[in-house]
Every structure is written in structure tokens, then in C-alpha cells.
Amino acid sequence: DAKTTQPTSMDCAEGRAANLPCNHSTISGNEYVYWYRQIHSQGPQYIIHGLKNNETNEMASLIITEDRKSSTLILPHATLRDTAVYYCIVRAFTNAGKSTFGDGTTLTVKP
């Protein structure tokens, strides 16, 4: 699975959009980009995934660059409950059971 690079930490004001970047310059053609988050000591929670098109669901939007070497997770209106560690992962569809987690980005939403 391709390696990802994320900033160690980010702050965001409550109610504003949180934009979390991820670099995955060695991504392969069959690898998807996944985002998970982990709120203190709980199990990681799936957020969203995409291959090459931008994706949106009720939690977030995922913007993938045209060359697929980087992506951005957007939480449109961050709340205090969005404070968590956010992980960007790349893996093949057929490798669903094995995720390689990096260090993630600690997002702190401030009032």
C-alpha cells in the first residue's frame, strides 16, 4: 500500500470549514483514498473514500487532485465533536481487510 503524509496537527474554529490535506504521491492506479477518524481511545470511524472523483457524503467531502497524488478532506462546518485524529489511508479495493495507518492529523476544533 502507498505511504501517506499528513500534517501532525491542525486547529480549526468551530463553525468554520476544516481542510485536512494528505499527500500520497506513490499511489497506484488501483488504490483508493480512505479517511478515518479516531476520537480519543475509541475505534476508528470510517468517513469517506474515493478513487479519482470528488466525493461527498453526510459527514464530509473528499477532493482528490487530478494526478491523484494528494487529497483534501473537508469538514464543512466543524463542531467541537469533530476534534479527533484523522487518518488518510490508501489501499487497493481488494485489500479491504488490511489498512496501513500513519500517524494521522490531530484536529482540534476550538470554540
Added chain:
Amino acid sequence: KAGVTQTPRYLIKTRGQQVTLSCSPISGHRSVSWYQQTPGQGLQFLFEYFSETQRNKGNFPGRFSGRQFSNSRSEMNVSTLELGDSALYLCASSRTGENEQYFGPGTRLTVT
């Protein structure tokens, strides 16, 4: 629909002992994966089971083992516990044809 459940939630063991952790996946999910999370090493993949067979394995010593039953429930076993095995052990399940993993709350193991 019930989520992934793990038992026990907390466990304290002594060095040299062995421990068995249990995971019940979401109904209909046949893949179960195990991860270890420590402050120093982060979230690391242990192994994945699908249809009672180990499909993927991470880079952990043979003291770590697992199995899956016909109802997709899984157990992992750690023998000869070491202090460094203290960690949050997470189980995740996924459905065939879908590639999202759903994680359980984890079992917090403390080795003294």
C-alpha cells in the same frame, strides 16, 4: 444494526501469561481484521481472517495468533505476554464487495 463488539473491554494480565480476546463482526461481514495500537507505534495491522482462513498477516511475532469461526466471530491470542504488549487491540469487520472497515471499541490490555 449492531456494530462490531469486542470483549472484554479491559484486561490486566501479568508478564508470561497468555490472553484471548474476542470480536463479533457486524452481521453479514465475513472479513475480520485485528490491529494493535500503542502510543509509540501507532495503529499496526496484525492479521485478517476471511471465511475461517488467515488472508493477510502483519509483521508480528508468532506469539500473536488468531482464528475465525464459522459464524465469522474471531479470537486473537497472545502467549507469553510482555510488557510491550500493553495496547489497545482493535477489531474491524468488512463485507465482501465493500471496502469500508468498521471498527469495534477495542480491548485495552495492560501487562504488568
